[in-house]
Amino acid sequence: MSQVTSRLLAKDLKKSYGKVNAINGIDLHIDQAGVFAILGQNGAGKTSFIRCALGLESVTSGSLETMGNKPGSLSAKQQTGVILQDSDLPDSLTIKEQIQLFASYYPNPLSVDDTIAMCELHSFADKGYKKLSGGQKRRAQFALAIVGDPQLIFLDEPTTGLDIDARRRLWSIIREFANKGKTIVLTTHYLEEADNLADRIMVMNAGKIVADSTPEDIHKLVKGSVVRCQTQLSIAQLQSLSGGGSVTVSGRFSEIHTEQVNNTLAQLLSLDPDLQDLTVSQPKLEDIFGQLSQTGGGA
Ligand SMILES: Nc1ncnc2c1ncn2[C@@H]1O[C@H](COP(=O)(O)OP(=O)(O)OP(=O)(O)O)[C@@H](O)[C@H]1O
Ligand SMILES: [Mg+2]
Known part of the structure; x- marks a missing residue:
């Protein structure tokens, strides 16, 4: 494996859309496994940050690296998995076929069967995407995010709209993956989710990180x-x-x-x-x- 010192490194990162300063100077350094939650109100800049980290948006100034590479480069993509906030999948392939397709994009993917087992997809792996419930869709998206066995995974509001049971099941799969040495950066509006799941919580407000600590230390702030x-x-x-x-x-x-x-x-x-x-x-x-x-x- 290449010598990577940081899995995610941002230095004075700024991103503007016209006059809107969506990201207003972020410094962030993540170099270990775990679950890193980004909390923030609507419009705080969470999705903008993730889109920049995936190379889907250019940065306005400052620097950003994922797995020691330029976001969006082939090397970065082959070490990264993602669920976008508005993810959707085509209906033309079954879930299993989509997982096989995504596995082919990565140099050392997990086995398709192991991925299906880990994400508990057996009962609907042969179905098309549109026939799935909201919770099943999110688990299928998560399977695509992890099948490449990436070191770094971005999950933008992965459990929004799920009932509490479906949310807890996804939490346990996310935790299992973090325990295997992966870095998961997720955004959420569910404070309980950040509290239960994250090793570190970053609170964003108006494009800045205004708190960055373990859940225990965040609690001690007040x-x-x-x-x-x-x-x-x-x-x-x-x-x-x-x-x-x-x-x-x-x-x-x-x-x-x-x-x-x-x-x-x-x-x-x-x-x-x-x-x-x-x-x-x-x-x-x-x-x-x-x-x-x-x-x-x-x-
Ligand atoms: N493509 C775009 N063009 C113009 N403005 C944008 C674009 N994407 C985001 N913005 C603006 O950037 C700011 C940050 O938006 P962003 O989507 O990053 O917030 P967020 O924290 O993900 O919010 P939410 O919790 O609602 O998903 C908002 O003011 C938003 O209107
Ligand atoms: Mg968002």
Whole structure:
């Protein structure tokens, strides 16, 4: 194998579409196996980054390398697999035939049968793509991303639209692949997904990486507790007893992020004796994400 020092290396990477600065100076260095999750709100620049890393878009300035090569070069492509955000497959070949075709693009692919077994495709490998359910389609796309046995795999929102069972099954296949020494860079809007699956989480906002850490360290960025309840109190009233923390309304529940939990609870109970379903917990990624994705700091 060639001497590759980085699997993914970006230096002051920028990408503009006309006046839109989709990527606004990204520095990133990934040189080991694992699952690397990129989180960010709509329009944060996640897909633009992946498209640049695949050579599907030219970069505006800075530099970018995948597996030590120029993105889009034959050598980079032969070591890379992908599911794009809007991936679709032709219906003219069966799933098995498509896997065979993709395997032929790579110098040392996995066996087609092993790939089918790993991605649990047996029951529909002889069907056309259009006949598959959403979860089956995503597993078939994942099979095409891995059949070449690439070192580096990009998955742009691989589990969007899947039910929780299908999502968890795909997580376990992704984890298995990471455990075999592969690097998986995935984007997601599911914070639970990043929390459960990723070895490292990068939060993007407005084309920049504003946090880059292990899930454990990302959690430590925000201190305090989250008080959750059903209450008649207004947001302004809740804000006044948060001790400077944030208040969010999530469906029927109000959530107060506070660093003075005893104080907040005492005031809350005295102001609203009828409050229901009170819980106190540590901040979850959901509680932290809103703050991180508004800031330019935290990395
Ligand atoms: N081909 C394009 N032409 C012009 N503008 C584009 C193009 N692709 C993306 N953009 C713009 O670049 C910015 C980043 O978009 P991008 O698709 O990278 O975001 P994203 O983080 O993947 O969002 P989402 O979570 O919605 O998929 C947005 O403002 C978007 O409108
Ligand atoms: Mg996207």
